[in-house]
Structure formats: C-alpha cells, structure tokens
Amino acid sequence: MWTFHRGGRRFETGRAHPSSGRYARGVDDGIASTPEPPYTAVIFTSLRTEGDRDYAATAAAMERLAAREPGFLGLESAREGLGITVSYWRDEAAATAWKGVVEHLAAQDRGRREWYRDYAVRIATVHRAYTLSTSTFGDAGPR
Amino acid sequence: MWTFHRGGRRFETGRAHPSSGRYARGVDDGIASTPEPPYTAVIFTSLRTEGDRDYAATAAAMERLAAREPGFLGLESAREGLGITVSYWRDEAAATAWKGVVEHLAAQDRGRREWYRDYAVRIATVHRAYTLSTSTFGDAGPR
DSSP states (O other): OOOOOOTTOOOSOOOOOOTTOOOOTTTOSSOOOOOSSOEEEEEEEEEEOSSOTTHHHHHHHHHHHHHTSTTEEEEEEEEESEEEEEEEESSHHHHHHHHTOHHHHHHHHHIIIIIEEEEEEEEEEEEEEEETTTSOTTOOSOO | OOOOOOTTOOOSOOOOOOTTOOOOTTTOSSOOOOOSSOEEEEEEEEEEOSSOTTHHHHHHHHHHHHHTSTTEEEEEEEEESEEEEEEEESSHHHHHHHHTOHHHHHHHHHIIIIIEEEEEEEEEEEEEEEETTTSOTTOOSOO
16 A cells, blocks of 8 residues: 555644645645646555554654655545545656655555555546636536 | 535445445445546545535435446545545546536535535546555565
8 A cells, every 4th residue: 555544533624735835744634735737646545444553653654754755745634434545646656666665665564464454546647637716617517 | 526525424334335346325335346447536625614504415415326427436435624535437528427417517516605615626547556455465566
C-alpha cells in the first residue's frame, strides 16, 4: 500500500491548506490544494482489522514522511468503516519513489500482516479537475 | 459535482460486493470490485455545511440512481469531517452521462447552493490496480 489513514483521529471541520501548495500537518485536514492537471492520484481504500496495534501513530508518521517526499502534492483521508486515502503526486515516478522509502516499506509490511483485512490500491492520472468556486453553475456537460 | 456521500450513516464493517461487478445497495459498503484497468475514477472530495437539509436521503437516492447507469462500476465513500466519494466508470463518457442525468442535475444544484461549503472533483484514468490478495509481499517496486 502507499498511504495511511489518520486512524481514530476525528475532525469535524477541515479547511484547505494555504495555496502555497505545500502540505502541512495540522493545517490540511481538508481538500487538497493541487495544481493544474495532469498529476498522479493514488487511491487507497481499506478495511481495518480490530484494535489499534500502533496503527494510528504509524499512520500519522507516514503522513508526515510522505509530505516531505519530492513530488508530493497533497493528501485527503477519511474513514467511516471503509477508509479512503487519496494521495496526489507530481507524477507516477514520485508516487513510486514514496512506495519504496524504507520506513514506508516497514509500515506496508505491518499493514499487510496486521492492520488491514483488505485493501485496494489504484494508481490514476488526473486529467481534469474543478472545485465549487470554479464549477460552472448549471453546466451539465464535460469540463 | 458527480457523486454523493452517505451523510450521517455510519457503518463499522464493510465487505466487497460479489464479483459479479454489479453494485448493489446494502451489499456494498466496502471496497469496490472493479475490473482490470483502464477505467475512469471520479474523486469527489467535499466539506459539508451544517444540518442535513435532505442531504442524506438525496445522497442515498443518487447512489441508487448512479448504480443503475450504464458503465457504472462501483462506488466507495467515507466521511470524517472531510468526505471522499470515489465512483468508478467504464470510461469518461459514462461518467459524463451520469453528470447530465436530470435528477442528478437537480441534486448538483442543491449541493452547490446548500450542502457543500467546498468541494473538488477530479476526473482520472486508473491505469494500474492491486489489492491485498494480489499484492506481492515485499515488493518495493512499481507494479
């Protein structure tokens, strides 16, 4: 797997981090501020096992680590039974490099053995994006 | 926007729906069972306004409606402050057709005006995917 959830941490509000494009822990629990496409999205969907088993702490550490990797653009995460984490990268090479970071490899190993009863990873190229403010009201067609 | 969240509904466990590839309400609150890539992913990330305002009921209705659309492959959704819904489609034409369905247009309009204080929609092409069972243990390289 590539990314981790915030585990038991719960936040009821969120806001986009500053338009610097730099992911900052504690600032970004909201919608990632990503540049114009194209860029890479890694969609990580998972179902947890019971119990924490160091999961929450490791997930937070992995998020901090990912945010320092070259080509990292942002991360969005939510769990409601099903967990979904989407991390955004400059390109697939950047996402792949993060997958191979040694601390991340150790966490991936524990994930497979202990934390997840199932997961799916999908690597995708984002080629179009818009937001509430850039959406055209009433536009039913492709953008 | 393209897709909707389950709102206040909470589920602590989930399971993949049968390998029929057909999304079925009440069966699928887990990881979507998607075919081999390539296919289209619509990543909808949102922050809600306060209060329900028919949101939960409309979201559930829109999910049922989406599941009957041609080219629909599956849907994954979670909200934890931030909401993330990823819907999967055979191709971008199928995703775009869903965006233009009349009932969905009405819901999108209410979403912009009432339900969301911010959202982002990202349209992506999934070109690689794996799961816990198809992941190669210890594989640090690209797959």
